[in-house]
Amino acid sequence: MSEHIILPEGSIEKQTTTLNLGPTHPATHGVFQNILEMDGERIIKSTSTVGYIHRAFEKIAERRPLYQITTLTDRLNYCSSPINNMGWHITCEKLLGVSLPKRVDYLRIIIMELARISDHLICNSIVGVDTGAYSGFLYLMQFRELIYEIYEEVCGSRLTTNMGRIGGFERNFTNAAFEKLEKFLKEYPKQLKEFENLFSRNRIFMDRTIGCGPISAERAINYGFTGPNLRAAGVDYDVRIHAPYSSYEDFDFTVPIGKTGDCYDRYLVRNEEMWQSLNIINQAYKKVQEFKGADAEVFHADVPNYYLPEKEDVYTKMEALIYHFKIVMGEVVMPAGEVYASVEGANGELGFYLVSDGGRTPYRLHFRRPCFIYYQAYPELIQGGMLSDAVITMSSLNLIAGEMDG
Amino acid sequence: MSRPVQYNNTVKFQGIPEGYMGEGFMATNLEKVVSLARKNSIWPLPFATSCCGIEFMATMASHYDLARFGSERVSFSPRQCDLLMVMGTIAKKMAPILKQVYLQMAEPRWVLAMGACASSGGIFDTYSVLQGIDQIIPVDVYVPGCPPRPEAVLDGFIKIQDLVNSEGLRRRHSDQYKELLKSYDIQ
Amino acid sequence: MELTKEIIKQQLTDKFGDQLFDWQEPYGMLTFSAIKELNLKIMQFLFDKEDLQFRFLTDLTGIHYPDNKGAELGVVYHLHNLEKNIRIRFKVFMDINNPEVFSATALYQGANWMERETFDFYGIRFVGHPNLIRILNVDEMDYFPMRKEFPLEDQSRIDKDDEMFGRG
Numbered sequence: 001m002s003e004h005i006i007l008p009e010g011s012i013e014k015q016t017t018t019l020n021l022g023p024t025h026p027a028t029h030g031v032f033q034n035i036l037e038m039d040g041e042r043i044i045k046s047t048s049t050v051g052y053i054h055r056a057f058e059k060i061a062e063r064r065p066l067y068q069i070t071t072l073t074d075r076l077n078y079c080s081s082p083i084n085n086m087g088w089h090i091t092c093e094k095l096l097g098v099s100l101p102k103r104v105d106y107l108r109i110i111i112m113e114l115a116r117i118s119d120h121l122i123c124n125s126i127v128g129v130d131t132g133a134y135s136g137f138l139y140l141m142q143f144r145e146l147i148y149e150i151y152e153e154v155c156g157s158r159l160t161t162n163m164g165r166i167g168g169f170e171r172n173f174t175n176a177a178f179e180k181l182e183k184f185l186k187e188y189p190k191q192l193k194e195f196e197n198l199f200s201r202n203r204i205f206m207d208r209t210i211g212c213g214p215i216s217a218e219r220a221i222n223y224g225f226t227g228p229n230l231r232a233a234g235v236d237y238d239v240r241i242h243a244p245y246s247s248y249e250d251f252d253f254t255v256p257i258g259k260t261g262d263c264y265d266r267y268l269v270r271n272e273e274m275w276q277s278l279n280i281i282n283q284a285y286k287k288v289q290e291f292k293g294a295d296a297e298v299f300h301a302d303v304p305n306y307y308l309p310e311k312e313d314v315y316t317k318m319e320a321l322i323y324h325f326k327i328v329m330g331e332v333v334m335p336a337g338e339v340y341a342s343v344e345g346a347n348g349e350l351g352f353y354l355v356s357d358g359g360r361t362p363y364r365l366h367f368r369r370p371c372f373i374y375y376q377a378y379p380e381l382i383q384g385g386m387l388s389d390a391v392i393t394m395s396s397l398n399l400i401a402g403e404m405d406g
Numbered sequence: 407m408s409r410p411v412q413y414n415n416t417v418k419f420q421g422i423p424e425g426y427m428g429e430g431f432m433a434t435n436l437e438k439v440v441s442l443a444r445k446n447s448i449w450p451l452p453f454a455t456s457c458c459g460i461e462f463m464a465t466m467a468s469h470y471d472l473a474r475f476g477s478e479r480v481s482f483s484p485r486q487c488d489l490l491m492v493m494g495t496i497a498k499k500m501a502p503i504l505k506q507v508y509l510q511m512a513e514p515r516w517v518l519a520m521g522a523c524a525s526s527g528g529i530f531d532t533y534s535v536l537q538g539i540d541q542i543i544p545v546d547v548y549v550p551g552c553p554p555r556p557e558a559v560l561d562g563f564i565k566i567q568d569l570v571n572s573e574g575l576r577r578r579h580s581d582q583y584k585e586l587l588k589s590y591d592i593q
Numbered sequence: 594m595e596l597t598k599e600i601i602k603q604q605l606t607d608k609f610g611d612q613l614f615d616w617q618e619p620y621g622m623l624t625f626s627a628i629k630e631l632n633l634k635i636m637q638f639l640f641d642k643e644d645l646q647f648r649f650l651t652d653l654t655g656i657h658y659p660d661n662k663g664a665e666l667g668v669v670y671h672l673h674n675l676e677k678n679i680r681i682r683f684k685v686f687m688d689i690n691n692p693e694v695f696s697a698t699a700l701y702q703g704a705n706w707m708e709r710e711t712f713d714f715y716g717i718r719f720v721g722h723p724n725l726i727r728i729l730n731v732d733e734m735d736y737f738p739m740r741k742e743f744p745l746e747d748q749s750r751i752d753k754d755d756e757m758f759g760r761g
Contacts, residue, residue: 024481141467224703
C-alpha cells in the first residue's frame, strides 16, 4: 500500500473518476448503492445510499396485533429469521411478564444457534466467493439445506419461518426433527473443518483479506458496531453474556475476539462462533433429552391471551372458546408501557423498542437494526483501499438489505 | 482389462424437432431449431433484492441445481442476459433502476417475477413498495410464494422454457408486441 | 465500584436539577425526560463523567404523540455503559411547529444515520448534523410518513377492489 504515487493537488494529471457501485450487484448482497470517487484504483471518498428496499415495517407494525408482527420480523435479517422471531417473542414476553419453562428455552436456543450457524455460513462462503473461490460456497450450501429441513419439521417453512408463538412453540418438536438435528450435528463438523482447511491458512485468501477494511475498537464503539464486527475489533460485547435471555446463562461457551477488525479477523471470529454454536447446540440437546415423561411434552408457557388454546378445549370449554375468538379477531389488549429488549442476532444486537398505550396494536415499534448502524462506517473502512478490497469489505460486514432498510 | 461397453437405452431425447433426416443431415423448420437452442441456454440475470434472493441462491446451489436447465452462467450484465428474474420486494425507490435494467436488455427478453412481492407487492401494502413489477415492465411468468420453494422456481423456469420454445421468430416484430411495450411506455 | 440506577439518578439531578422530570423505571430500565435544549449537554455529561461513562449509543428514534399539544414530537435515546453493563433511556419532546434539537453526531458517529432516519420519518431537524437529508424514503417525498395522521397504504392506487377488502 505504500508505493502509490501521490500527485500534487491541482495538477493536470490528478483527476478522480466517479464510479457507481450501484444497487444491482453481481453477488447477491442486497441493494445499496455506493458512489465512489477513485484515483486510479484507489478510493478517495465514497457516499452510500440505502433505502432501495424500504418496506415501512415500523408503520405496518402499528396496525397489527403482537402475534402478527412475527411475520414482519422474519423479513428483517432473512438469513437467520428464527433469531428475529424469538427476539420479538422475548420482547412480548417481557412486556407481558411471562416466564418460560426451561425446556422451551433450551429448544429456542437450539433453533437460534442453528440460525446463527446458517447466517455465518452464508457470510463466510460469500467472502470466499468474492475473493474468487466458488467451491466453498457450494460445499456449505448443502448444510444450509439440512438446517432448512430442521426448520421445516418444526414450523413448516424454510426461509421466512414465523417460528414459535408468544410463550413457546406452536407444536412439540417431532422425533423426525431431532433425528435431522442429530444428522446435522454428525455431518456438519467435518465439513466445517474442510472449509476451514480451504480458507483459514490459504495464502491467497490471507493476502486478500488481512489489512482490508480494519477498524479500531474505539471507532467501532463510537459507530455503534455490535456483533461479530465489533468482536473482531477487540471488544467483547455479546448480548448473550451481558443480558442473558432464554437461559443462556446455563450454558458454557466462549466468545471469540479479534484484534484488528479487518476482514480476516471477521472471518475468523465468525468461523469460531460457528464452532461455539455447535458446542451450545450439543449441550442444549443433551439437556432437552434429560426431560422425561410429562416434562418432555412441555412446549409452551401459559399465555392465555396470546397463545391459541387447544382445539379440543375450544369445542368443549367456554373460556377457551372466548380466548380463541378474541385472539383470532385481534381484540386482545396489551398492557401499557414501554420496553426495550435485545437479542444477539447474527449481525449484532437486534433490539426491539415497543411502546404500548394499552391498545390492541403497538403505539410505536422500533427495530434497532445492527446492519443499518454499522453500515455508516463503510466509507471510512474503504477509504484509501482498492476497489476489490471494497467489495470484500462489504461482504465480510455481512450486510443484509432487508435489515438495513426495514 | 477394459470394461465391456454399455449402452444407455433409457435416454429420452428431449425435443428433437420433427424434420426430414438423412445420412448426415437434417432438414427442419428454422424456428424449431432456434427455439430449441434458445430454450436450453437461457442466461438469467438474478435481480435479487431480498429474501427471495436467498432462495435463489439455494436454487443455484447443488441441491436444486438450476444449471442443469442450461443456466450455468448467470450474467449480471443486462446486455448479455436473456431472462430477468426479479426476486424480492421492489420499492418505489428501486423501480426506476429496474426499468432501466429492463430497457438495457436486448431482444428477445423474458421476465420472471419470483415471489409474492415481485408479483403483486406481497404482504407489504405500503406507501413505499411497488405493488407488483407488472406496473412498470411486462412480465411473462409469475412464481408465487413467500419465498417460493426452489422446486417452484424451477417450475417457473420450465414454464419460461416452454414460452421460449413456442414463441417463434417473429413475435418481437409483431404489432401486438409493440402495443404491449407502448402500454408500458417503453420504446 | 458498582454503578446503580440510584447513583446515576443522583448524579444527574445534582447536575441538572429539575430540568429532568418524569423519572420512571419501566421493566427495569431507568427512564427520564428532559427539556429539549439540554439533550446534547446531558449526553456529554453521561459520556465524560468518570464513573458514568455511557459511551455506547444503542438507539435513537422518534415518536409522535398528536394529543400532547406543545410536545407532540419526541426523540428517544437509549444509552449503554458497556463496562458496568447498565442501560438508560431518555426522551426529549418538542413542539410540532418547531421540531429542532441538537444533533448527537459530535459525540457518537453512529447517530448520523439514526438521526437521518428520524428526520425522514418525523421531520425532526437536528441542528449541527453534517448531512440531514432523507435516507430511506424517496427523495421527492414531501411528507413525513410515520406521523400518525398519514396512512399506511399508498392512496393513489386505483386497482384495489374495495369489495375484497371489506370496504365496498
